[in-house]
Amino acid sequence: MSSAVQSHDPHPAVEPSYLVSKRGLMSWLVTVDHKRLGLMYLASVMFFFLIAGILAIILRTELFTPDQDFMSAQTYNQVFTLHGAIMVFLFIIPSVPAALGNFLLPLMLGAKDVAFPRLNLLSFYVYSAGAVFLIAAILTSGLDTGWTFYTPYSTSTGTAVITATTGVFIAGFSSILTGLNFVVTVHKMRAPGMNWNRMPLFVWAIYSTAVIQVLATPVLAITLLLLIIERSLGIGIFDPAMGGDPVLFQHFFWFYSHPAVYIMILPGFGIISELVTVHSRKHIFGYKAIALSSVAIAVISFVVWGHHLFVSGQSELAGVLFSFLTFAVGVPTAIKTFSWVATLYKGSIQYNTACWYGMAFLWTFTVGGLTGLPLSTLAIDVHLHDTYFVVAHFHYVMVGGTVVAFIGGLHHWWPKMTGKMFNETAGKIGCLLVFIGFNVTFMTQFFLGHQGMPRRYYAYLPEYQVMHQVSTIGSYILAVGLLWTLIYLVHSLFKGEKAPSNPWGAVSLEWQTQSPPIEHNFHETPHIHGSPYDFPEIDKSGAGGHH
Amino acid sequence: MAKVFLNGQPVEHPHEVHEHISPMSTYNAVIGALFVLTGLTFAVSFADLGPASLTVAMVVAFIKASLVVAYFMHLKYDDKYHLFVFLGTIIFVGIFFGFTMFDLKSRDALNDEQETFVRWKEQQNAGKGLVVGVDNVPERRAKVLADIEAHGGGHGGGDHGGEHKADAKAEHKAAAH
Amino acid sequence: MSNEHAHAPAHDDDEHNPHLAHHFDTMGQQTASAKLGMWLFLATEILMFSGLFLAYFILRMFYPEMVLEAHEHLSKWAGGINTVVLLTSSYTMALGVRSIQLGDVKKLRLMLVLTILCGCIFMVVKYFEYSAKFQHGMLPGKYYTAHLHGYEIDGLPHIFFGVYFMMTGLHGIHVAIGLAIMLWMFVRAGRGEFGAKNYVAIENTGLYWHLVDLIWIFLFPLLYLVK
């Protein structure tokens, strides 16, 4: 086969791009264009990433010495709670799906828009409303429950739990609506010839994510509703003082929040699948295995939540069951990682910034994945549970996995989204700073956790001080790297070179239209005849290896 | 109209929307069955079936629900993927129920002695100030209720003290499960 | 989940169907998307209610005697009447969808009115039930004061009434939303927006209403009947 996409010479760029096709503030505020909404989400999640990042730096600074330094215990507790809640609910969960996913999904499928564009707009405003409530909680009396809202602490503390949970409840609906929209889009909006085996792996990942969003988030909604009612009326389901069971709350909460972990990481997997193939000029290794493992992870993620409750007073027998199922989730994850590495084999790897992030991801995610194993091993988890080991593990997965993939994906699609090229050298410096800073910050925390440093302590035993200081310094490097990245990306918006329509020579559909795309994405509906990874560099003369 | 595609496949007659239209008799039969089944559960609820009553009621409810879903919601004739979505949802609800119930039912399965210890300790603590845990749920609840009475309704706490005690005793039994 | 769209079709197409949104190619695609979207929405509704059902089952497991004693205070007859009313409304709704499938807008409007009527009866019965509970102090959580009104229920009945009000309350909110949507559909039908080839909004309204019915089918025996 020749090219994956029927070549239809793109019209000379006479049609204005989506950025300028309509003008004025209102044209943005009421837009139903998935690309504009993607950018609006991008700006919002970046704003919250910045806020929560600053909170993280404040936390690390307080932890520089074992004693209380410049924050009271109450302030520290509020700051770590807000760091967690904002990062989870306002940054990571919407980051890849709502920002990049919104922008790319219809483009990758060859559609003009998502299935329900107005629902998409609504979803953005619902998210904003949720964010407003969370901010209101911060501005009134704060929130000090931890992002997990465990009862009975959350039913008895004096802080603004109801405002904050209402915010999360509302933001959850945004997540549901986005997921619903994406599932329908993938099912009904594919361009001619785009069958399930020709979808880019990013679409598979977003699809799996959307399925989880639809199935898990409603349970979060009802959990938070019950929590709000418990706090205001004391109905006695979660609050032991009224005859309820606090461990039941943890079941309710983690039934959503464990799958939510995969809402956060699966889209990252999708991005890496794209980065690894495009920048090594090679067909992805094991397309079906990667696609189906996304779906498998999505399904299995629903039956492993009990590993958050191994020491919570959950029945030991349930612990055994959940431990076993948790290991089961490791298998598809391992398959993915191996497939990415195998994709590099006999490729022609071009080291630009996006590729650097892809390679960094393989390191950080491997660490994150492997350190998940002791946490799923029952007896070891008893020791490591709620220590810095857990903190380090999920930061390796959430930051080292999702955020690194997200930033990598941002660099990869930046020319398409903005029509501007960024400075590659600046990008590589940023990537190096992020990678080093990140590893220094969190690798140390594995050792801390193993030696028994509990989570959520604002003051700690002096034995831990050296490692805490190393970690704090690492976090400063990480912060500098991220700020640096922000600066040169913003700079490129104004001073960057104009981007060609396909700077990386990718084959998937989003690169077959101009940069930035026109309002309806394609001048004419594309027809797909082959795989999205069928690069011209692939040597087809040799025998074997066809799909 | 050669260029109309759906799900990546060409569509022959894009204008036609194929929908199954059920005859009136189907709807009448279904609503009749639903009324009969409702009458059945209602009648059964007066008979004392003991624990079996939950099973009977749930089976009847499932039959009723299936009728509504299959005929009123047209799932029987609809896109098979919708059926998949619906059944998939039920399976996930099942996972949620099953695993949570499994935990709650098997708690302390490995610690039979604990029960004896707790009883013994409760006797030890009887009359002492240090009351903790399950044993004082009723007292704490009674206190909350007393607060409410004190603030509204005009009921004096003293009049109902006896009631509370009786109340608390029974609750104690329930809470000790 | 309506299918109408503010934008006129932006590209030249054989179809100039005013109901076809710009980003869809065919009515078939648009209808199928809307219906799939609705089914997914119903899935989220089911999962949301499942949390309450689970809370109920666990309550039963923890305090079986209390639940049995407390549920005697709910009116079986009110619940039974409401069941019949809601089933009837489901029936009329289904007939409404059938009418519009056959292109009969007049009959659709009649059926919508009947359905709304049933929904209103349901809410009125609910109102009387709730006010009785309020009077007897059978309120959720810390507002439970039935023992001051001469109703002695052993155990922790405030939890039962908490769950009762949560379940029926959330269901009631869904009924109210359903009534509003049907009223809107009634108005739109009057404006001639629906026809035999364009009725997915009615169909989705029907799906939603049947789901509300479906939840009640389980709520009724669990809360009112089961021993």
Add this chain to the structure above:
Amino acid sequence: MLFSLLIAPAAAEAALPPSNPGTPPMSDSPWSLLPAASANAEALDTLYIFFWILCGIAFVGMIGVQAYFMWKYKKPAEGHAKTSPLTHNGKLEFIWSAIPTFFFVILFAWGEIEFMKQATPPPDAMDVRVTGQKWSWTIEYPEVKGCSLTNDLYVPVGKPMRLTMTSVDVIHSFYLPAFRLKKDVVPGRYTVLWFEATKPGLYPLMCTEYCGDEHSSMVGRVHVVAAEEYDAVLAKACELKQGDTESAEDFGARVVVRGGCASCHTTDGTVKTGPSFKGLFGRTETLADGSTVTIDENYIRESILEPNAKIVSGFSPQMPSFAGRFDDKQIAALIAYIKAQK
């Protein structure tokens, strides 16, 4: 200041038995591992080492291959090299699914066996009752009448001990790093933890479930002592009587330690969850309802026995009652101690 309990100030030192020279809780080097002080910890460390060897091999192998590919298949300076048309390899994919699965099953089974041992206390275990509250641990020994300690757990070497734990307010988690054990302490129910200590010494004990402001100061000590000394040591630790030559104020200081008062009340003027003891006595404070009260003997006594009756405005009702735990003499000493903090 927070960890004064562990660093053992004078008052706490006095409570320590002479046989226990206040060993530092952990090794001085930040990179060394924790001591393993129970049978469980030793068994677990073996599993842990096995695990790290396994993961180390996996990590080095994976990253090694990646690095090799990254170096070997770098794009040439000009244009692109022809790349392999390889898209999949069923055999390879099967192998790399099967091998992790195999090791996962081993890890699971090993972890499960150890976990089951941790979860089933032997029937002859000694009983101790632990109560978590904001923000201290109350530890009661049934065999010593009326003995209730704060943040101090005494454990004999070589005898299994079972802790039956509950909480009076929110969820806490009882964590013994040196024993590699942890269990949440849940209000409204009892959870159980058991262990058999093997190495005498002084080890930390911490709360690992976030429980509010002073979560970080819910730190206590585990004293592991030789079995033959245990009874004597425990008896001495449980005793809380004024010594013949001890002033009421010094005795009060010991009562403060026993009650775990320091987790909320400082003596240096810093206001934490409760007021600082410094300069407290004799002050006039405004209550939440606007009335005023003078901090005198009666008010302090009432605040110990019924802490939430009169809350000074600006504070929240967090303090647990000490009725039944402190007798009149001890309360009197406590008041003397507070008086002395000027």
